[in-house]
């Protein structure tokens with residue numbers, strides 16, 4: 001067999017082994033994929049914003065907010081948090097929310113709205129919980145009122 005053909009065959013076998021042994025998590029089971037990648041996350045945020053603006057518990061807090069901009073930043077942020085190939089261009093959570101006087105109950109209300117938004121998009125419950133769990137640590141930066 002020609003030397004070059006042999007080398008190419010060895011390279012192909014090596015590449016196949018590398019792909020086959022790559023951990024599943026790195027290949028396809030990221031939360032980003034489970035949420036439907038960019039378009040799925042976009043729909044989730046749009047549905048969540050609808051929930052927020054209809055939520056008597058928190059909607060008044062958003063009356064002066066540019067919701068189009070907020071939705072765009074939430075899409076970026078959720079993408080990053082879910083392990084997607086994005087960049088978040090907004091400000092830090094503590095800085096953005098520090099003067100808003102947000103309570104724990106309001107935080108939980110928004111988390112429920114997100115859950116309802118994901119439900120609308122038929123995201124399985126276990127996946128919903130994964131996104132909520134990744135956002136939960138932000139509570140200490142967002143809630144400033146007991």
Ligand code: HEM
Nearest residue numbers: 058061062065073074077090091096102106107110135142
């Ligand atoms: C996990 C919970 C939350 C996340 C991930 C989150 C995320 C964000 C993001 C990404 C922004 C935009 C940042 C920027 O402007 O650079 C933002 C802004 C804002 N958030 Fe939150 N937020 C959360 C909870 C809340 C809650 C509970 C409230 C009130 C009930 C709230 C009220 C606001 C308001 C009013 C703004 C806009 C501020 C402005 O217009 O300058 N957020 N949030």
